[in-house]
Amino acid sequence: MKPVTLKDIAETLGISVTTVSKALKGYPDVSKKTRALVKELAETLNYKPNAFAVNLRTEESKTIGLIIPEIVHHFFSSVIKGIISQAEKKGYLVIILQSNESYALEKKQLDLLMNKRVDGILISLANGTADFKHITDIMDQGKPIVMFDKIAKIIKCSKVIIDDRKAAYTATQHLIDTGCKRIAHFRGPLLPQNSIDRFLGYKKALLDNNMTYDPSLVYIFDDMTFEVGEMFARKILSEHTDVDGIFVNTDLVAIGAITEFNRQDIKIPEDISIVGFSNWFMSSAITPSLTTINQPGFEMGKMAFKQLYKELKAKKKKKDIVPKIIELETKLVKRNSTRF
Amino acid sequence: MKPVTLKDIAETLGISVTTVSKALKGYPDVSKKTRALVKELAETLNYKPNAFAVNLRTEESKTIGLIIPEIVHHFFSSVIKGIISQAEKKGYLVIILQSNESYALEKKQLDLLMNKRVDGILISLANGTADFKHITDIMDQGKPIVMFDKIAKIIKCSKVIIDDRKAAYTATQHLIDTGCKRIAHFRGPLLPQNSIDRFLGYKKALLDNNMTYDPSLVYIFDDMTFEVGEMFARKILSEHTDVDGIFVNTDLVAIGAITEFNRQDIKIPEDISIVGFSNWFMSSAITPSLTTINQPGFEMGKMAFKQLYKELKAKKKKKDIVPKIIELETKLVKRNSTRF
DNA sequence: TACAAAATCGAAAACGTTTTCGGTAAAATC
DNA sequence: GATTTTACCGAAAACGTTTTCGATTTTGTA
Structure with a gap:
C-alpha cells in the first residue's frame, strides 16, 4: 500500500527514472510516444510526486508563513482570508501563527517558520515589538518578507498599509x-x-x-x-x-x-x-x-500575498527585490453615531 | 552564506556525519566528550536541521491540515485559535484552507493537503457535502482525520461536537x-x-x-x-x-x-x-x-487537535486508532432578548 | 597476559526527486 | 557512403538527514 513513485513507473515501463521525471515535466528531449505512455500510467496509478523529496531537491516548499497578533478578530480574519485565497491561486499554502501581541512570541514564531523553511513570510507586528533585529535577520538571509497593517517604518521591506x-x-x-x-x-x-x-x-x-x-x-x-x-x-x-x-x-x-x-x-x-x-x-x-x-482587510491580505509572490519570483530569477509600499484606500462610512 | 549542515560540523570536528547526528539526538553510543563538542559547535554555528531532509527521511512533516467552511466567522476563528495554540505546544504547525461551504472545493483542498503530505487532518464539513468518499479515502490510506462541529454521523472517524x-x-x-x-x-x-x-x-x-x-x-x-x-x-x-x-x-x-x-x-x-x-x-x-x-469554539479546537495528536502517536506505534466521539458542554446564556 | 565485554565510531544505504552531461541511434546533409 | 545534425535516453550526482550494522578500540575480568 506504499504510494507510487517514479521508480515504480519506470520499472513497469522498462525505462529509467530520469525519463519518467522528464516526461511528466514536459521536457523536450523525450519522444511523444514515451511521454504519452508515462503520463497515462501515472494517471492510472494515480501518481503524486512526493512533496518531501521535491522540497529537498528544489529547496522550496511552496508554503509561506503568516504571523498575526490575534486570530479572533474581524479585521485580521479578513486579512487571513484574503491571503489564503490569493495564495491558493498561485499554488501556495499558508501556515498561520499567532504572536498574541507579544514580542517574545513573535520572535519565537518567526524562528519556527524559518526552521520549517517556508518560502516567504507575511507579518503584522505585535504591539510589544520595538526591536526589529529578528526581522532584519530574516531579510539578511534573503528570505522575502512583507509586512501589513502593523508595520515598522524603519524596516526596508515591502509593506501593505493604509494611510x-x-x-x-x-x-x-x-x-x-x-x-x-x-x-x-x-x-x-x-x-x-x-x-x-x-x-x-x-x-x-x-x-x-x-x-x-x-x-x-x-x-x-x-x-x-x-x-x-x-x-x-x-x-x-x-x-x-x-x-x-x-x-x-x-x-x-x-x-x-x-x-x-x-x-x-x-x-x-x-x-x-x-x-x-x-x-x-x-x-x-x-x-x-x-x-x-x-x-479593507480582505484586499490587504490579497495585496500582501501578491507582493510576496512577486518577490518570491524575483528571488528565483536571482534578481534583487526592491521594497515597495502599497497604500490601500480607506473610506469614511457615515452612519448614525454622528450627526448629518 | 549557505545554511550549516551536519557535514559542516563533521568536517570541522574531523568526525563522521553519523556521529554528529547521533550526538545531537542523544544516542547512547557516542561518548560524553564528543557529544559535548558537537553540541557546542552546533550551538555556535547556529545549526538548524534541514526540515526538508528530515521530512523526507522520517516521512512526517509535523504539520497538519485544517479545512473550515469559512474563516471570517467568530466561532470558526475561535476554533482555529484553539487548534493552533494546542498544536504549537506539541510542535506542530497548521496549514489552513477554506471550503467556502462548497463540496467541490472541500474535495480539492483535501487533495492539496494529501499531496503536501500533512501528518493529519482536521475538518469541519461544508454545507454542500453529502457524499463522503473523499473522507473515507483518506481514512483508508491510514491518515488520521478528525471532524469537528459540522460532522457526518455515518463516518467512523473521531469527532468533537456539541449536543x-x-x-x-x-x-x-x-x-x-x-x-x-x-x-x-x-x-x-x-x-x-x-x-x-x-x-x-x-x-x-x-x-x-x-x-x-x-x-x-x-x-x-x-x-x-x-x-x-x-x-x-x-x-x-x-x-x-x-x-x-x-x-x-x-x-x-x-x-x-x-x-x-x-x-x-x-x-x-x-x-x-x-x-x-x-x-x-x-x-x-x-x-x-x-x-x-x-x-465553546476555542475548547473545541483544542480538543480536536488533542484527539488528532493521540491518533498521530498511535499511528507511529503502529497501533490501531479507535475513533472517539468527544462531546463538549454547551450553556444557555440568559440575556435581555428573553423574559425573566 | 589473554580474552570477553563494553564503549565508541563510521560506512553505507535509504528516502524520491531533479538536472547535468554524455552517449547512442536515427535522420539529414553533402 | 561518409559525416554532421538532431532526437532520444539514462547514469549518476546531489539535496541533508536517519539508522542499521559491522568494525575498532577501550575497559574489565580471569
Whole structure:
C-alpha cells in the first residue's frame, strides 16, 4: 500500500527514472510516444510526486508563513482570508501563527517558520515589538518578507498599509463638520505605528481647524476590548462633561463606549458623536449604528500575498527585490453615531 | 552564506556525519566528550536541521491540515485559535484552507493537503457535502482525520461536537418557560447535521410541552447572513402575527432579526422573545443583548487537535486508532432578548 | 597476559526527486 | 557512403538527514 513513485513507473515501463521525471515535466528531449505512455500510467496509478523529496531537491516548499497578533478578530480574519485565497491561486499554502501581541512570541514564531523553511513570510507586528533585529535577520538571509497593517517604518521591506493618519484626519474632520466643538480621542497602545498615526491625524485635524489640542482628552488603552470602551465612556462622563465628540481608535472599543452611553441615557449623536475605526461587521448592527473608517482587510491580505509572490519570483530569477509600499484606500462610512 | 549542515560540523570536528547526528539526538553510543563538542559547535554555528531532509527521511512533516467552511466567522476563528495554540505546544504547525461551504472545493483542498503530505487532518464539513468518499479515502490510506462541529454521523472517524439537539431543546424550553406560546424557528440549510439536530431539538421541546408543531413556523435559509435575519423578521410579522418567540439557528441571523424588529418598534422580549445560537461576541453588545447558547469554539479546537495528536502517536506505534466521539458542554446564556 | 565485554565510531544505504552531461541511434546533409 | 545534425535516453550526482550494522578500540575480568 506504499504510494507510487517514479521508480515504480519506470520499472513497469522498462525505462529509467530520469525519463519518467522528464516526461511528466514536459521536457523536450523525450519522444511523444514515451511521454504519452508515462503520463497515462501515472494517471492510472494515480501518481503524486512526493512533496518531501521535491522540497529537498528544489529547496522550496511552496508554503509561506503568516504571523498575526490575534486570530479572533474581524479585521485580521479578513486579512487571513484574503491571503489564503490569493495564495491558493498561485499554488501556495499558508501556515498561520499567532504572536498574541507579544514580542517574545513573535520572535519565537518567526524562528519556527524559518526552521520549517517556508518560502516567504507575511507579518503584522505585535504591539510589544520595538526591536526589529529578528526581522532584519530574516531579510539578511534573503528570505522575502512583507509586512501589513502593523508595520515598522524603519524596516526596508515591502509593506501593505493604509494611510492611518489621513483616515484619522478624515474621521476627526467629520466630527468637526457635523458640529462637534470638543473632541476626545481613545487611542491604542503607545508603540504601534498605526496607533501613533491615528493620533497624529486626530491632532492635525484639530489644529487645522483652529481648535485647541488638549492632551487630557486623549485616553490611552493597551487592550482593545469592549470593557475598556465602557470604562472610558464612564471616565469621560465624570472628567469632561463638555466633550461632544469622540474619535475612537478601533470599533470594538467604540462599541463598548456606545453601550455604556446607552446605559446612561446619553444621546448619540446628539449629546456625544462617535467615530470608530475598522468597520467591523458589528458596527452596522449596533444601535445607533457606528460611523467608522472602512479598513479593507480582505484586499490587504490579497495585496500582501501578491507582493510576496512577486518577490518570491524575483528571488528565483536571482534578481534583487526592491521594497515597495502599497497604500490601500480607506473610506469614511457615515452612519448614525454622528450627526448629518 | 549557505545554511550549516551536519557535514559542516563533521568536517570541522574531523568526525563522521553519523556521529554528529547521533550526538545531537542523544544516542547512547557516542561518548560524553564528543557529544559535548558537537553540541557546542552546533550551538555556535547556529545549526538548524534541514526540515526538508528530515521530512523526507522520517516521512512526517509535523504539520497538519485544517479545512473550515469559512474563516471570517467568530466561532470558526475561535476554533482555529484553539487548534493552533494546542498544536504549537506539541510542535506542530497548521496549514489552513477554506471550503467556502462548497463540496467541490472541500474535495480539492483535501487533495492539496494529501499531496503536501500533512501528518493529519482536521475538518469541519461544508454545507454542500453529502457524499463522503473523499473522507473515507483518506481514512483508508491510514491518515488520521478528525471532524469537528459540522460532522457526518455515518463516518467512523473521531469527532468533537456539541449536543446540538439538547442545546436547541434547552433554548426552546427556555422560551416556553418564560411564557412563549407560539414559537417559530429560523433554521439553517437542510443538509448539515447540526442544522438538522437543532431543528429536532426545537421540535421535541414543543411536543414534550404539549404544544403543536407547525411546519409553517420553520423558516429555512441557506445563507446565514444578517440580511436573512432582517428578511425573516419581516416575513414573520406579515405571515404570523401571533408568534411570540423565535429560536434562531445562529446568532448572526438572530441579530439581523433583532435589528429589523427594533426598526419596526416591535418590543423584545415583550412582544417577541428571541434565542440565538453560538454566543458570538456581538451578542452581548447589541440592544437588547441576545439570549443564546454558548458554543465553546476555542475548547473545541483544542480538543480536536488533542484527539488528532493521540491518533498521530498511535499511528507511529503502529497501533490501531479507535475513533472517539468527544462531546463538549454547551450553556444557555440568559440575556435581555428573553423574559425573566 | 589473554580474552570477553563494553564503549565508541563510521560506512553505507535509504528516502524520491531533479538536472547535468554524455552517449547512442536515427535522420539529414553533402 | 561518409559525416554532421538532431532526437532520444539514462547514469549518476546531489539535496541533508536517519539508522542499521559491522568494525575498532577501550575497559574489565580471569
